[in-house]
Each structure stands twice: as structure tokens, then as C-alpha cells.
Amino acid sequence: GINAEYGAKILRPILMEAKITQLVEQVLQNKAKKLNNLVPLLKYCDNTHENSVIFSGIKALARIFSFLGQSDLDFSLEVYESIGPKEKVKLWLREKFFQFLKILLGLLHNQEPGLQIPALDILFEFSKPVALTAEKLLKNYFTPIMINLVHNKQMNENVIGHLRDCLLYTSPSPRDS
16 A cells, blocks of 8 residues: 555665665675676666665765775776786776766756765765876866866756865865976
């Protein structure tokens, strides 16, 4: 009946968030054997899920990609016909990272500031490692962010204020130049 449907609707996101936590912990405990957990985690971030599930998914992926770091993602790695298994894994991870960035860019257009602001934070959080790794990649990284921000009709004053804070925080101070 109605109570069973209501209970399932409430319980479903809670179970998904528990599964997300489990998938993250598996990667953090055994990176070599659990990287495929990125695939379902990316699926939890699509807009067919409740906002709380999407939020948990993007936070989980940010945690994993921060844990993996630059050496695992290796943005400078070129694609050649004959690459070894380690390089194939790095390329696969980099592909998943860019899928994650695409999800974050999409969330900038979400109506919910509770998803826009964390997406913005994560995008800026990863801007420094990207910048340190490959200069040409930095342009390819920031251009879509700026285009999505400029053409965004969903940003309210809270999100705009947060963006201003992010830009001020990540910009080099006059003393750094």
C-alpha cells in the first residue's frame, strides 16, 4: 500500500548512500583490486537519483580521486598503440576522472544549490593538481568550467557568492607574482 511505497521511497536513498560508503572503503582499502568500483559510483551521480545520493556520490568520487593522486591519473601520459597494463589502467582512470568532471559541470546547472556548491568546490579542488601536471590540460580543464558558469541560468546569489570566494581563494595573491 501507500505506507510500503512511502517507506521504500525513504529507505532507497539511505541504502544507496550505504552502498556508496561501502564502495569507497573498498577502493581505499584495496586500490589494486577495487578500481572498478568507480563505475557504479559514477552511476550514483546521475540526475535520476535523489539529491542526497548524488551528493554522496560526488563526495565519494572526490575522495577516491584525491586518494589516487597525480601518479595514478598521470595527465601527462600519451596514448600509444603499445602500452603496458599499468599505463592502460592509468588511461582508464583518467577517462573516469574526466567523466566525473563532466558530471560536476552538469551539476553546476542543477537547480539545487546544495549540489551546485559542492560541485564547484570539487572542480576548484582538482584545479591545482591538474595545473601542476600538464599546462595544456589546464586550459582544457578551466574552459568548460568557465563556459558552464557564464551560461548558467540556475545560479542564485548564494552560489554566485560562493564562486566569488572560490576565485578569490584560488587566485594567487599579489605577493606570489
